[in-house]
Amino acid sequence: MNESKSPITILLVDDHAIVREGYRSLLQKQENMSVVAEASDGAQAYMLYKKHKPTIVVMDISMPGQGGLEAISRIIQLDPTARILVFSMHQNPSFAIQATRAGALGYVTKSSDPEVLIRAIQEAFQRKLTLSSDIAQALALEKFGTESAALEQLTVREFEILRMLVEAKSSANIATTLNISPKTVANTHYIIKRKLGVSSDIELTRLAIKMNLVNLLELVEAG
Numbered sequence: 001m002n003e004s005k006s007p008i009t010i011l012l013v014d015d016h017a018i019v020r021e022g023y024r025s026l027l028q029k030q031e032n033m034s035v036v037a038e039a040s041d042g043a044q045a046y047m048l049y050k051k052h053k054p055t056i057v058v059m060d061i062s063m064p065g066q067g068g069l070e071a072i073s074r075i076i077q078l079d080p081t082a083r084i085l086v087f088s089m090h091q092n093p094s095f096a097i098q099a100t101r102a103g104a105l106g107y108v109t110k111s112s113d114p115e116v117l118i119r120a121i122q123e124a125f126q127r128k129l130t131l132s133s134d135i136a137q138a139l140a141l142e143k144f145g146t147e148s149a150a151l152e153q154l155t156v157r158e159f160e161i162l163r164m165l166v167e168a169k170s171s172a173n174i175a176t177t178l179n180i181s182p183k184t185v186a187n188t189h190y191i192i193k194r195k196l197g198v199s200s201d202i203e204l205t206r207l208a209i210k211m212n213l214v215n216l217l218e219l220v221e222a223g
Helices: 017-028 042-052 068-078 093-102 114-125 133-141 146-153 156-166 171-178 182-196 201-210 216-222
Strands: 008-013 033-039 056-059 084-088 106-109
Touching: 008 017, 008 042, 008 114, 017 033, 017 114, 033 042, 042 056, 042 068, 056 068, 056 114, 068 084, 068 093, 068 156, 084 093, 084 114, 093 106, 093 133, 093 146, 093 156, 106 114, 106 133, 146 182, 156 171, 156 182, 156 201, 171 182, 182 201
Parallel strands: 008 033, 008 056, 056 084, 084 106
Antiparallel strands: none
């Protein structure tokens, strides 16, 4: 049997319904692809993965509540054979590095042509590591300066907590979302600042914006 023509069932994870609708329409037109479930956050994605056991998960990273990185880690813990493809607006290679560390097989930016996403799904189905060309180029050209090296020292959990901190999430909210104690959040918050060489949350936010981990528009919307 030609594996490239085997049925591919897909769990689509994105917090924007209109985005899911557009990409569901695109994927359903492919003769061997079928979107069997949709989720709007990481927690829902985990539950739907357990229910449907799709062959591929197409996962956004930045979502309200439990984000994509945490969801990837949880799904991989549940099923180490899970095939997860990140589909994100973020073009910072640090997101791709953290996604693959969490267990994703690939990373495609939303600025890519639709054909790139379709090809990436086929490659992820064959368990091939796949990157959109803009991310591959960014990784190749990245200068490993102090800031980049510091970001790469963060664990997946630390990176996810950093993302939530700069979105102005409270420690209690982060603890509830990630199912950890507020003390663990506080300790991780301290470790993140130490690793990134900043002394305050204002400096942490400025650094996150500078390194394209978050933009001002996202912060305004979150507020």
